[in-house]
Amino acid sequence: MNSQELWVHVYGRLKSCKSISTTQLKQLHSFLIKTRPLPLKYPNLISSPPSPPHRHKHSHSTHILSFLNHLEKPDLCLSLYNAIIQGLPSNPTTKTASLFQLFELLEHMLANDILPDHYTVPSVLKACAQLRALREGQQIHAYAIKTGLVLSNVYVNNTLMRVYAVCGVMKWVRMVFDESPQRDLVSWTTLLQAYVKMGFPREGVEAFFRMCDAEMRADEMTLVIVLSACSKLGDLSLGRKINGYIYDNGVCRDVFIGNALVDMYLKCGDADFARKVFNEMPVRNVVSWNSMISGLAHQGKFKEALDVFQEMQRMGLEPDDVTLVGVLNSCANLGVLKMGEWVHAYVDRNQIEADGFIGNALVDMYAKCGSIDRAFRVFQRMNRRDVYSYTAMIVGLAMHGEVEMALDIFAEMPRVGIEPDEVTFIGVLAACSHGGLVAEGHKYFREMSSVYKLRPQTEHYGCMVDLLGRAGLINEAEEFVENMPIEPDAFVWGALLGACRIHGKVELAESVMKKLLKVEPERDGAYVLMSNIYSSANRWRDAVKLRRAMKGKNMKKTPGCSSIELDGIVHEFRKGDKSHKRSKEIYKLLEEIMSHIKNHELLAH
DNA sequence: CTAGGGTTAG
Numbered sequence: 009m010n011s012q013e014l015w016v017h018v019y020g021r022l023k024s025c026k027s028i029s030t031t032q033l034k035q036l037h038s039f040l041i042k043t044r045p046l047p048l049k050y051p052n053l054i055s056s057p058p059s060p061p062h063r064h065k066h067s068h069s070t071h072i073l074s075f076l077n078h079l080e081k082p083d084l085c086l087s088l089y090n091a092i093i094q095g096l097p098s099n100p101t102t103k104t105a106s107l108f109q110l111f112e113l114l115e116h117m118l119a120n121d122i123l124p125d126h127y128t129v130p131s132v133l134k135a136c137a138q139l140r141a142l143r144e145g146q147q148i149h150a151y152a153i154k155t156g157l158v159l160s161n162v163y164v165n166n167t168l169m170r171v172y173a174v175c176g177v178m179k180w181v182r183m184v185f186d187e188s189p190q191r192d193l194v195s196w197t198t199l200l201q202a203y204v205k206m207g208f209p210r211e212g213v214e215a216f217f218r219m220c221d222a223e224m225r226a227d228e229m230t231l232v233i234v235l236s237a238c239s240k241l242g243d244l245s246l247g248r249k250i251n252g253y254i255y256d257n258g259v260c261r262d263v264f265i266g267n268a269l270v271d272m273y274l275k276c277g278d279a280d281f282a283r284k285v286f287n288e289m290p291v292r293n294v295v296s297w298n299s300m301i302s303g304l305a306h307q308g309k310f311k312e313a314l315d316v317f318q319e320m321q322r323m324g325l326e327p328d329d330v331t332l333v334g335v336l337n338s339c340a341n342l343g344v345l346k347m348g349e350w351v352h353a354y355v356d357r358n359q360i361e362a363d364g365f366i367g368n369a370l371v372d373m374y375a376k377c378g379s380i381d382r383a384f385r386v387f388q389r390m391n392r393r394d395v396y397s398y399t400a401m402i403v404g405l406a407m408h409g410e411v412e413m414a415l416d417i418f419a420e421m422p423r424v425g426i427e428p429d430e431v432t433f434i435g436v437l438a439a440c441s442h443g444g445l446v447a448e449g450h451k452y453f454r455e456m457s458s459v460y461k462l463r464p465q466t467e468h469y470g471c472m473v474d475l476l477g478r479a480g481l482i483n484e485a486e487e488f489v490e491n492m493p494i495e496p497d498a499f500v501w502g503a504l505l506g507a508c509r510i511h512g513k514v515e516l517a518e519s520v521m522k523k524l525l526k527v528e529p530e531r532d533g534a535y536v537l538m539s540n541i542y543s544s545a546n547r548w549r550d551a552v553k554l555r556r557a558m559k560g561k562n563m564k565k566t567p568g569c570s571s572i573e574l575d576g577i578v579h580e581f582r583k584g585d586k587s588h589k590r591s592k593e594i595y596k597l598l599e600e601i602m603s604h605i606k607n608h609e610l611l612a613h
Numbered sequence: 614c615t616a617g618g619g620t621t622a623g
Contacts (some may be wrong), residue, residue, distance in 0.1 A: 087614085094615075130615050137616095166616045173617095197617045229618045236619065267619050298620045330621045337622070365621055372623065399623040431623050 010271040044427035065571050090127045098135040107144060112393050124151070126161040137174050145171035166194045173202035189221075197230045200237075211238035211245065225257065228265055235268035244276035263291045274303030278310070294328050300336035301414035310338035314347065320338055327354075329366050340376035348373040350387075362386060368396045375404025395426050397530045403435035411443030429436055430462055437471035441478055470499035477507020486516065498528040505534065509541045517541045 074244035098106045110132060117124060124132070129152055136145040149168055152158045158165060165188040170374060172180040181202045188195060196219040203212035216234045219226070226234070231254055238247035251269060252404035259265065266289040286292070286300055297320045304313035317335050320327065327335070332351055339348035352370055355362055362370055367390045374383035387393070387401045398421055405414035418436050421428055428436075433456050453472055456462045469492055476485035485507050489496055501524035508517035517538060524534040535558040542551035579588065588594060 090614075127615055134616070155616065161615095163616050170616070192616090192623065194617045227617095232618050239619095264619055295620050298622095302620060333621050340622095368622055375623095396622055402623090403623060429623090435623080 010191040015073055031464060085117075085120065086122050086125065086128075089113065089122060090125075090131065093128060093133045093135070096135065100139055103139050103141070106139055107141055111144065119186065123155070126157055126164060129161075130163040133164070133171050137167065137171045140175055142171070142175040142177070145175070157189075158184075162188070162190050162192055162195065166192075166198055169195065169198045169202070173198060176206060178202060178206050178208070193224055193227060193230065195476045196224055197233060198221075200230065201233050202238065204233055204237045209240040212237040213241070226253070226259070228260060228262055231259060232264050232268040234339075235265075239268075239272045239275035242276050244273075244278055244440065245433055247272045263289065263293055263296065266292070267295050270296060271299040271303055274299070274307060277307065279304065279307060294325065294331065297325065298328070298334060300329045301331060302337070305334050305338045305341070309339075312339045313338040314342070314344070329360060332360075333365045333369045336366075336373045340369075340373040343377050345374075345377040345379060361391070363390050363392050364394075368369055368394075368400055371397060371404065372400040375400065375407070378408075380404055380408040381409065393424070393426070395421075395432065398426060399429070399432045399435060402432060403438070404563065406435045406439035406442060409442050410529070411439045411445070414439035415448070416428050428460060428462075430465060430468070433462065433464075434467055434471060435504045437475065439470060441471060441475040444479050446475060446479045446481065466494065466497045466499045469494075469496065470503040473500055473503035473507060477503065477510060480511065482507055482511050482513055482516070494529075498524060498525070498531075502533060502537075505537050505541075509537060509544065512541070512545055514541060514545050514547070532558060535563070 077461075093110065096106070096109060096113070098110070100106075114124065114132065117128075129148060132148055133145060135141075136148065145168070149158075149171075152164050152168070158168070165184055169181050169184045172178075172184065181199060185191070185195060185199050200212045200215045200219070203209070203215060213234065216226070216230070216237075216479075219230075231250065234250050235247065238250055250272075253259075254261065254265065266285060268433065269285045270282050270289075273279070273285060282300070282303060286296065289296060297316065299314045301313045301320075304310070304316060313334060316330065317327070317338075320331070332355065336348060336351055339345070339351065348370075351373075355366060355370070360366060362509075367386060370386045371390075372382045374380070374386060383401065383404050387397060390397060398417065402414045402417050405411075405417065414435065418428070418432070418439075433452065436452050437449055440446075440452065449472060453464065453468065456464055456468065469488070472488055473485045476482070476488060487506060488595075489500055489504055492500070501520055505517055505520045505524060508514075508520060521538045522536050528534065535554055539551045539554045539558075542548070542554065581588065585591075586595075
């Protein structure tokens, strides 16, 4: 066998397996030794006992290196090195080990005076991108500049951009892109993708149009990314334009394009057209179904989302964890505990780990369906918790009035090294509000910016106003709003109006209502609250006047809706809705509960 | 022989 044939064989072997197993490598090694007598420097290698499975990954580089030591001709080696680097597993969970192997090989190359070329560099950079190895990527970048590879090879530039993109350094992605002497479709797509992934969909779309100006024709991959940018922007007319581009340019409508279109139409609010695209897809996969389910849930069409899931089940298709998260989310918002429990059982039955997305969605579902103890049990059993798990738990506890517990869980976060975010503080402040903990609320509110460098948003101010209002500190609440560094919005005015209702502050309420109407003239919330305030103050005439004024305008009704599941039947209630069979009894009971609460409030103050 | 793909939560 000549060296060329040998190389072809080695290359084929390495390429066909994603990660080379030690056994295969040994076979390859012995094969090489048999067919081409080489000086055997490490006789131990062949006779060494097989290592346990978990050691395999780490022992690769040793085998590879000793294997390389057996080879003689350097010209053969460059291709071989390239082939080996390409086939090297880059497992993000063993990041340091993978990087170590990679750079050990590079060092070995350089030590043997073999210079990494325009095939070596992209595959090394690809591994760096997979491992999110920014510093190592920069080292290769420096090498590529020194050897002139960045100016001569578009693959080198594109993979460099990719490394910087996955590491979140948009500035450098742009820099490499701008300095590239030649740009192809992949360069543009990588730039576009970087913008979208980093939360700049607008810039991504602009890049797409610049790409079109540069007479570059987009393919399926590019368009999938542009469509995802449209989804993020919620810009239906833009999305339609892109759909037009796909149509005009005869782009193949494969399953990826179809899924991206379904997602885009749903996120842009055209659920009917999304369904049409979905129905007309010649091939669908689990992602197509997931796009429908999570897209509908995203639009608040939870019932429809569950219907699609049931349709999926009827067709005998296996849901994956994304499906289940979408289903759990819908269950949480509909209060359908039975279905949520079914998903939980499915997760257990199929030995799906209740961690990450699934675990968090389960916690949220149980909490929202009123089963806070089961939410807590899932939370406790999770092996890995993140800020979402903690937030779901804290918000859930706060809503159930488990104030102390909520604050205890919050206190646990710094101990396990998880930083709270803005939503976590919504839960914390809501807990304080429900517990009447004014001083603590102030403390957490201050901590938000002083310790965690989070800027309080209008929602947080709203929580504080609510807290002060419920605690009877209506003047402080008013003062708090006056001293806000940001413009109060409906959230804040609504909370203050609510506080006025509790304390029967009619005059203040009237001025607050005006403010609320200014920022939210199209909603009916202000009118409803205000008319309740008038009624409570026995000012019936004003209340009626207000209701009449409301009727004259064509107001958007706040979709006040709740549902509860009893013995597997979902009972849905909309605001003012009296269609339920036993609505008379229900309203009577509600009134009784309200009077109990009022008495309790009176006793408390 | 190399590079770029969609869906997921509080």
